[in-house]
Amino acid sequence: MAAPGTRHAFARRSLLRGVVGGGVAAALGACAGPQDAVRLVTDDRWRQFAGTTLNLISENTAPTAAIAANLRPFTELTGINVNIITLELSAMVQKVALDLAGGESQYHVIYADPYQVLAPYSKGLVDLRALAGESSLPPLEGGFADFIPTQLDAAGRFGDRDQVFALPYDCPTMIWQYRADLFEKHGPRMAQELGFDPTPGPERTWDEYFRIARWFNDNTDEVAYGAGHQAKQHDSLMCDFSNVLWAYGGDYFDNGKEIGLYGTIDPGPCRLGSDAAIAAAEVYQRLLQVADPSSKTWDWNGLAPALSSGRVAMCVNWHEYAAANEKAMPGRFGYAPLPRGPVRSANHYGGCGIAISGNTLPNQRRAAWLFVNWATSPQTQLANLKSSAGGGTPTRDSVYRLPEVRQAEQRPSPMPNILTAPAVAEAWKPENIGLRPKIPMWNECDTAIYTELSKMLAGDSNPAEAMRAAATRIDRITARGWAS
Structure with missing residues (x-):
């Protein structure tokens, strides 16, 4: 007899494999299935999905609070509307699990806690390398190498060291x-x-x-x-x-x-x-x-x-x-x-990333990538750092090298969280980081x-x-x- 929970575990795993492998094809083939985002003919790679609406589900975090308070730059850049749903982490994880296992993509962009979302549900998330390499989409500024290496690994990968399921979004340490x-x-x-x-x-x-x-x-x-x-x-x-x-x-x-x-x-x-x-x-x-x-x-x-x-x-x-x-x-x-x-x-280290649901349709997925790209960009991370609504500290090396950020490490500082930069820079070194x-x-x-x-x-x-x-x-x- 199987150990308690084993049959249920196998069923859930099989269901997730079916979602990722066949969910998109099934949705496209069904007459009454969900509709993909419309892709416009334009030379502006940021605006090709204008008119699309995306849903982001997130824990109540400082970066999400800052982004929610200042979404206008993204909407003006892309023409995409974003609904942000914030919940306590366990409630958020439950909704993500149901959405992924049910083959739905109610939530296009997901706050991917490494332990409660990434580890159990990586098969339901998109490998972001394909989107980052797609020539019709805006490139990832600075590439994956601009993210602090230990954070990219801890918040973005699971199992396969080459795949990247999430981009580092916050980095509490x-x-x-x-x-x-x-x-x-x-x-x-x-x-x-x-x-x-x-x-x-x-x-x-x-x-x-x-x-x-x-x-x-x-x-x-x-x-x-x-x-x-x-x-x-x-x-x-x-x-x-x-x-x-x-x-x-x-x-x-x-x-x-x-x-x-x-x-x-x-x-x-x-x-x-x-x-x-x-x-x-x-x-x-x-x-x-x-x-x-x-x-x-x-x-x-x-x-x-x-x-x-x-x-x-x-x-x-x-x-x-x-x-x-x-x-x-x-x-x-x-x-x-x-x-x-x-x-x-x-x-x-307690940081998390943001990911894209594997249940998204092709153009939804591309539109979601525009948001993930923008939300983790150096410009947005700098804006979050300055935000009066909260805002986390950057997950990109390039932001810490900006002259105004370096100057803010000294008091009086307009970015008080950056006063911790010398300490966390040491903490994030491979020999010093602590990882559950x-x-x-x-x-x-x-x-x-x-x-x-x-x-x-x-x-x-x-x-x-x-x-x-x-x-x-x-x-x-x-x-x-x-x-x-």
């Missing part, structure tokens, strides 16, 4: 955020009493981070606590812990870096029971012992205001909270790569990890028990195969 004014004020005394330079950066260790946090707890009333964490029983806890796990040489599976960059449907046995993983869990438990006690109730959205309001002196959080920091207390914050463990500094496993069953694995970590932080298990229990649960999940 976990870095060390701290009250630079307090470190400057107390730095000499901290250095004398702690025996090391406390200036944040990748040469610091997680043990030193712990000691700095405890020093603030014991020696100053300017903040309530030295550090805060996003240790709620939630995805945020897995994210927070992972930085320490990788720094100590642990990982979720063998070949973790390769799995994080390119993905797999068969990751092999979970390695959370290793000595390195257990050591990392012990360190993480210690960090929480000196952190703000509310850390166990915070995700990233709870932690961010704790720092920007002056409650904690430092934290690890996604770099795009810099804009909120600078708005709350301008000029008082610093940004650095995360501390080292015995193996490296590891900085958790890009596997179709990651959601279930994630739940197992943060559930067992929460038990550990509550005192219901010790680090070794928590890691081994998580590994056992994950092995059961991956042994069932993936249900896409």
Whole structure:
């Protein structure tokens, strides 16, 4: 008898193969089928699908907020109208899954989270290389090589290293955020009493981070606590812990870096029971012992205001909270790569791409490519960076090299998120980037990890028990195969 869920998994996979392989032909051959976009005869490659309407489905993200607030440039350039549907991520994933499996293309452009969309549904997405090479369409400015390489791999590929299913669209990355004014004020005394330079950066260790946090707890009333964490029983806890796990040489599976960059449907046995993983869990438990006690109730959205309001002196959080920091207390914050463990500094990358549904008809697909091309272009990324509606940080090298962007790295900055650029540039290097496993069953694995970590932080298990229990649960999940 098949393992629970196996029959369903095979059926869903077969259905997706049918959607991609035969859905377009079936739609074209059916009298009452969906109508393709009309292609106009024009020398303007941007306007050949004028009058078309596209639907983009996205998580509520900063880049999507910025684009939604300023769609006019795209409409004026192309004559294409775009409807933007934004949802909480799990709700968005459910709608995408139903649309792809049902052979529909209600959503032409898809926000492709690498773990919840790209990994389980890559067979339902378009390989963008063909569109990028089509001479009748505008070229991809700078080509694929202009995207930050680790981001193109992590957000854009699955399985086959040559195929590109999504273009990097956002790039939230976990870095060390701290009250630079307090470190400057107390730095000499901290250095004398702690025996090391406390200036944040990748040469610091997680043990030193712990000691700095405890020093603030014991020696100053300017903040309530030295550090805060996003240790709620939630995805945020897995994210927070992972930085320490990788720094100590642990990982979720063998070949973790390769799995994080390119993905797999068969990751092999979970390695959370290793000595390195257990050591990392012990360190993480210690960090929480000196952190703000509310850390166990915070995700990233709870932690961010704790720092920007002056409650904690430092934290690890996604770099795009810099804009909120600078708005709350301008000029008082610093940004650095995360501390080292015995193996490296590891900085958790959480970026996503945008993709095109494989169910689109030929001209719909080309029209969707115009939007994907424009939305990730250097000009649009620069506009997003400046947007008062939000906006993320660029995923293209060329944007960071622009003179006005380089100048904005210094205060006062009209683009406060770019103050993190030196830190994230280090974080995105292959030796420093932290990548969770890009596997179709990651959601279930994630739940197992943060559930067992929460038990550990509550005192219901010790680090070794928590890691081994998580590994056992994950092995059961991956042994069932993936249900896409």
